[in-house]
Amino acid sequence: MKVEETPLSGCYIIEPAVFEDDRGYFFESFNHKKFEDATGVSIPFVQDNQSQSQKGVVRGIHYQCGEWAQSKLVRVLSGKVLDVAVDLRKDSPTFGKHFSIVLSAENKKQLYIPRGFGHGFSVISETAEFSYKCDNYYNKASEGGIIYNDPFLGIDWHLNEDEVIVSEKDLYLPTFENAKL
Template identity: 55%
Template sequence: MEIKSTNIQGCYILEPVICRDARGVFMETFHKKKLETLLGGPLEFVQDNQSVSNRNVLRGLHFQKGEHAQAKLGRVVRGRALDVVVDLREKSKSFREVFTIELSEYNNLQLFIPRGLAHGFLALEDQTVFSYKCDAYYYPGSESGIIYNDPELAIDWGIPDSELIISEKDRRLQYLKELFP
């Protein structure tokens, strides 16, 4: 597995080695010891989540606050998605920075997202399956988020706003300056 840094401290792209032969394809999608070595400490995933989204569905930008913050390891099993993370760790060198990457069934890339980052994605194909592991359980009382079109973040989602399919809950999320004045 090849591991690459991003502009956000502690956020990594994982590219698996893919073995192809007459039978098909094999790849290792998770290796705890390799990831723990990279992170310099223990990591225990406790929950796996999966969503299926049609083209132009935008989910996010979500995060869990405080003691319920979650590190995630995400990948697209089917389809394609524009994956977006924002560093919300006030003491981080990359505080308020944005990182985007296309994850897909075609490139097999994964993204490790440390605790303290907001996360969202835009499905680029119908029936895009996004799967991710979390190192903490979901806790409704700690959920929060940043509005997808926050001008401070200036995220280019690649399609006109009018074509985005967004839940009412996500349309009511706050601006970054409201959360971190």
């Protein structure tokens, strides 16, 4: 397993060692000890989530606040997405900056997103199945979000505007400037 820190402190790309032969492939999708040895982060995951979406779907930018904040380990089971992490930690030198990476079933890369970050993704293949582990339980009263096309963040979702499909709820999220962080 290869672990590489992104330009956003505490946010890591994980690339598993994949063993392939004529039967198919095998890889260890997560190893707590190896991750902790590489990053110094001990992460007790308590909830797994999975979604399936069609091309053009943008989910996010979402986050949990306060005692319900969540770290996430995200990956794609089928298809391809552009995954985006936004640093919402007010005391961070990269506050308001984002990092994006293509995650796919083919490249098998994962992204670890620590607490204090917003998260979203866009589907850039015909369909995608997306999976993520969380270190805290979802709490509706603690959820927050930022509109996907916020001009301050300026995220390129790798989609044309006429391709974007956003939920009714996500269409009315506040801008970065007006978000309750």
